[in-house]
Amino acid sequence: MRKPLYGLMAEFATPDQLVHAAETAHHEGYRKMDAYSPLPIEELHHAMHIPNSPLPRFVLAGGILGCIGGFGLLYWISAIAYPLNVGGRPYNSWPAFIPITFETTVLLAGLTTLATLVFLCGFPMPYHPVFNVPRFKLASRDRFFLCIEAEDPKFDLKRTRQFLETLHPHEISEVET
Amino acid sequence: MEKVDTTAAPAVQTGPDPVVGPGHNYATVTDKIAAVPLEVGWPRFWIVGFTITFGIVMMFLATVAWLVLRGVGIWGINIPVGWGFDIINFVWWIGIGHAGTLISAILLLLKQQWRMSISRFAEAMTLFAVACAFMYPTFHTGRPWLAYWLLPYPNTMSMWPQPRSPLLWDVFAVSTYGTISLVFWYVGLIPDLATMRDKAKNKITQILYGMLALGWRGSARHWNHYEIASLVLAGMSTPLVLSVHTVVSFDFAVGLIPGWHATIFPPYFVAGAIYSGFAMVLTLAIPLRHWYKMQDFITMKHIDNMCKVMLATGLIVAYGYFMEAFMAWYSGNLWEMFMFKNRTTGPYGWAYWSLILFNVTIPQVLWSKKARANVPLVFVVSLVINIGMWLERFVIIVTSLHRDFLPSSWGMYYPTKYDWSMYIGTIGLFLCLMYVFVRLLPAISIFEVRTILPKPEKGGSH
Numbered sequence: 001m002r003k004p005l006y007g008l009m010a011e012f013a014t015p016d017q018l019v020h021a022a023e024t025a026h027h028e029g030y031r032k033m034d035a036y037s038p039l040p041i042e043e044l045h046h047a048m049h050i051p052n053s054p055l056p057r058f059v060l061a062g063g064i065l066g067c068i069g070g071f072g073l074l075y076w077i078s079a080i081a082y083p084l085n086v087g088g089r090p091y092n093s094w095p096a097f098i099p100i101t102f103e104t105t106v107l108l109a110g111l112t113t114l115a116t117l118v119f120l121c122g123f124p125m126p127y128h129p130v131f132n133v134p135r136f137k138l139a140s141r142d143r144f145f146l147c148i149e150a151e152d153p154k155f156d157l158k159r160t161r162q163f164l165e166t167l168h169p170h171e172i173s174e175v176e177t
Numbered sequence: 178m179e180k181v182d183t184t185a186a187p188a189v190q191t192g193p194d195p196v197v198g199p200g201h202n203y204a205t206v207t208d209k210i211a212a213v214p215l216e217v218g219w220p221r222f223w224i225v226g227f228t229i230t231f232g233i234v235m236m237f238l239a240t241v242a243w244l245v246l247r248g249v250g251i252w253g254i255n256i257p258v259g260w261g262f263d264i265i266n267f268v269w270w271i272g273i274g275h276a277g278t279l280i281s282a283i284l285l286l287l288k289q290q291w292r293m294s295i296s297r298f299a300e301a302m303t304l305f306a307v308a309c310a311f312m313y314p315t316f317h318t319g320r321p322w323l324a325y326w327l328l329p330y331p332n333t334m335s336m337w338p339q340p341r342s343p344l345l346w347d348v349f350a351v352s353t354y355g356t357i358s359l360v361f362w363y364v365g366l367i368p369d370l371a372t373m374r375d376k377a378k379n380k381i382t383q384i385l386y387g388m389l390a391l392g393w394r395g396s397a398r399h400w401n402h403y404e405i406a407s408l409v410l411a412g413m414s415t416p417l418v419l420s421v422h423t424v425v426s427f428d429f430a431v432g433l434i435p436g437w438h439a440t441i442f443p444p445y446f447v448a449g450a451i452y453s454g455f456a457m458v459l460t461l462a463i464p465l466r467h468w469y470k471m472q473d474f475i476t477m478k479h480i481d482n483m484c485k486v487m488l489a490t491g492l493i494v495a496y497g498y499f500m501e502a503f504m505a506w507y508s509g510n511l512w513e514m515f516m517f518k519n520r521t522t523g524p525y526g527w528a529y530w531s532l533i534l535f536n537v538t539i540p541q542v543l544w545s546k547k548a549r550a551n552v553p554l555v556f557v558v559s560l561v562i563n564i565g566m567w568l569e570r571f572v573i574i575v576t577s578l579h580r581d582f583l584p585s586s587w588g589m590y591y592p593t594k595y596d597w598s599m600y601i602g603t604i605g606l607f608l609c610l611m612y613v614f615v616r617l618l619p620a621i622s623i624f625e626v627r628t629i630l631p632k633p634e635k636g637g638s639h
Contacts, residue, residue: 036395038368038624044397053401099420103350103353106353106357107357113364113409113410113413123393124391126392127392136394138375139395
């Protein structure tokens, strides 16, 4: 028995062809699809109408948390938990707290960046159906791939294949799940 | 990173000094860089170099073992010079690390394409330099097994560290710097680890690289997140790297010792850090490109640009030396004036004048285009600057401490053989880690080099 299909994958030789293919596929009404490339291609985001990444908002939240948390810790140490009177100087000597507050801000924002990136990409993901295509290995070298997924309501094995052929790919392969 | 522009002309510079050698495309770049860990194997220079540096690491471990058994008394530090080689080397290593972050973060924000092929190993250099730097304050505590007392945590002694002290700022600055550098380096590695996974020849390497690559498949949606993550990390690392050496300089500037208590210290230290860091990048890049035949990726353009950065930062450092002299005179302060006189003509005068020779005089040869094109000469100049920047920290720390306010408490500082074996030991550790790094990971960022190549023609790149 044949395994259910994940999608149809077309291989291209240049970034321009991939951008063109993604644009046309989006125009045709395909939505459940993804493009794979060995380097970032800005036009692809526009062609596939990928929304802006929400990552910076998480990073901002992480940074604010680090800032308030860092300053709060220093304030709590110096004014509440372990107040030391040094020549009558104020316990909340905030200018002296700035360097560490800055460092904790960057630390938390940076760790949030990594965590958010891993989370948004769904990593770690050791298995993915696209790896079943033998030539997909080249997606990390010099080839460009467009995969239209079977979940897409417009997906029809025969018609989607015909559509992909109009884009003059190097090869079209069926992606098993 | 630069995005591929599908409408404009090829992004790569053409002409006599390209940033990537001629005739390369996505496939050749990938194959050539990935071959170093996957196919080149164990060349003789690697085995010889690794063996020697690993031997030095063993010497380092023996020194540290003796240090832990006997205490910091085996070093030459004592009153009045309580900060000897440990703090000199700490500042030296931290400074070296700064070039890696500068190349990967600041030059990324400035869209400098030539950074692409040197950023990866410069960042690795940052990590290893921070690791070496970390050793010194840790062992200088005398009881390194209690070094965690530096961190604020609830404890049975009900005591907390002093947040008004620059030494605690240092703990946070250096540990944040180390952590964020590691995150930045790892995020930059992910797409290349996927390349290594896909090119691996056997199952074990495939699984190992595959686990590290987290399942990266070059999806457009992932690149979308990835690009903004890199940019955000670069944006954070830029002020971070400036803050780290600023805080290191506060260790001195916040103190009242003549020669330390100066407002010029933060910018002067940051410029010095970048100066020594670029010198170390050149010291490493020149043999690397020669041994692994990477002249196509680390071109004369890179060497030329790095020489120019050294020239610029070297002049800032020279201005710092001049200002120190000027302020000593202009302040009218007896102790500041004596400090400067003692620094230049006292018992450590030789160190001051060698530092001026190494950091200010000799690097001026880089004004000449011919000199910048002479690779062996550039290599020698980079070594000279490394030594010069080490002498700078020696001069700042030792000459200020050994004769401060009271002549009755003057003294001399002599490093012992353990000071030297620990210093040479960290150099061995640093180089040994670099050997391991170039053997296991792509030393040049493959996907970033792809982005600066000319776009392939239709149907090409087979």
